[in-house]
Amino acid sequence: MTDASSLTTEALAAIGRAPSEDDLARIDQEYLGRKNGQVSRLLSNIAQLLPAEKASLGKAANEAKRAIEAALAARRAELETARLADLAETEAIDITFPGPPPERGHIHVLTQVRRQIETVLESLGYQVELGPEVETEWYNFEALNIAEGHPARENWDSFYFSKELLLRAHTSPVQIRAMQRIKEPPIYIITPGRCYRRDPPEATRLPYFSQVEGLAVDKGLTVGDMKGTLLYMIQSLYGRDRKVRVRPSYFPFTEPSFEFDVSCGICGGIGCKSCRHKGWLEVGGCGMVHPQVLRSGGIDPTQWNGYAWGFGIERMAMLKHDVDDIRLFYESDLRFLEQF
Ligand SMILES: [Zn+2]
Incomplete structure (x- = not known):
């Protein structure tokens, strides 16, 4: 069974590499999804554990969840900053750029x-x-x-x-x-x-x-x-x-x-x-x-x-x-x- 700390390491690495908001949403679902998320599955066999093990596994799972959430938020902010910078670059209006010349008539x-x-x-x-x-x-x-x-x-x-x-x-x-x-x-x-x-x-x-x-x-x-x-x-x-x-x-x-x-x-x-x-x-x-x-x-x-x-x-x-x-x-x- 995968332990919480290696799950966290794996998730953080994926988040750090994620190139887009869509990828982050997919990673979010994969680790933190309520039914089939990896962190939730960590707790699926908790019923069979001893009370002391239950407590430490619960704590580890919560820590993993918080760490992954924090990493997702940080990466989202990073991507948003990059998106805005890109927008400023590509959609900027250069007011010094000369416009199309007006058509000139001439004397009849x-x-x-x-x-x-x-x-x-x-x-x-x-x-x-x-x-x-x-x-x-x-x-x-x-x-x-x-x-x-x-x-x-x-x-x-x-x-x-x-x-x-x-x-x-x-x-x-x-x-x-x-x-x-x-x-x-x-x-x-x-x-x-x-x-x-x-x-x-x-x-x-x-x-x-x-x-x-x-x-x-x-x-x-x-x-x-x-x-x-x-x-x-x-x-x-x-x-x-x-x-x-x-x-x-x-x-x-x-x-x-x-x-x-x-x-x-x-x-x-x-x-x-x-x-x-x-x-x-x-x-x-x-x-x-x-x-x-x-x-x-x-x-x-x-x-x-x-x-x-x-x-x-x-x-x-x-x-x-x-x-x-x-x-x-x-x-x-x-x-x-x-x-x-
Ligand atoms: Zn003639």
């Missing part, structure tokens, strides 16, 4: 193109002028030599708030406001901004779009000055190999009036599918400022003259990046926008 392609145009013209001494998008009929039409009943008004089918107020159909009203404000030429301004016309959205036009117009008022300006300015602008934006041409046209606010084209960047002017075999791409309109328009701005046309031009920023961006549908610029599709 239309804003990029507008800023490029502004930069080029500012380098020639032009200043940016802004004006209201809700205009009076007078600034939007009359001041620009488009009287009521003028057939050209059909080209600017507009959104009206009342008989007098409308969303501007072009940025030309800003030219009048600038002349009235500056008063004394020389005046060299550009007027970037949003315009509105009652056109259904399609691949080449939208009911809202952005324009940049330029106005120069000085002494003795010529069509050559105007064409030189347009050529410098186009070559700065599209490259030195591009050419500019002007074709006679009609606008109420300029006389003479022209359309201006840029040579096709794909075929170099020979003609290709992109330019519909013309070799040229239409950009905008231009001309020498009509004397009536100078008068609307408070400028004496016998003393001063001027030239002006205008085009859509979307159109410039389409030409620059070979985009064939203007609606893409406003659909906010990141797959499209991220290309620029």
Whole structure:
């Protein structure tokens, strides 16, 4: 029969080696279990013993029980300390560790193109002028030599708030406001901004779009000055190999009036599918400022003259990046926008 002291030695050794709480529970059961625990079994034959032996065996069994209980408690505490230390190691939050970088957007392609145009013209001494998008009929039409009943008004089918107020159909009203404000030429301004016309959205036009117009008022300006300015602008934006041409046209606010084209960047002017075999791409309109328009701005046309031009920023961006549908610029599709 195993004696109490060797049982204790054996149990303590097992406890010391136990790698986990589960193992300790198993050892607890094995030695101290009430029915089949080794310490309990030690006492199973006690009935046949002499009274003196009973007492000493009982005492030894109790001592073994206490020693094993104490060892179990100590080992449990040890394992718990190790578990917490391990947890501190593996689940610690390192607040100095850099987080995932936030995604950065970039400037919209239309804003990029507008800023490029502004930069080029500012380098020639032009200043940016802004004006209201809700205009009076007078600034939007009359001041620009488009009287009521003028057939050209059909080209600017507009959104009206009342008989007098409308969303501007072009940025030309800003030219009048600038002349009235500056008063004394020389005046060299550009007027970037949003315009509105009652056109259904399609691949080449939208009911809202952005324009940049330029106005120069000085002494003795010529069509050559105007064409030189347009050529410098186009070559700065599209490259030195591009050419500019002007074709006679009609606008109420300029006389003479022209359309201006840029040579096709794909075929170099020979003609290709992109330019519909013309070799040229239409950009905008231009001309020498009509004397009536100078008068609307408070400028004496016998003393001063001027030239002006205008085009859509979307159109410039389409030409620059070979985009064939203007609606893409406003659909906010990141797959499209991220290309620029
Ligand atoms: Zn071409």
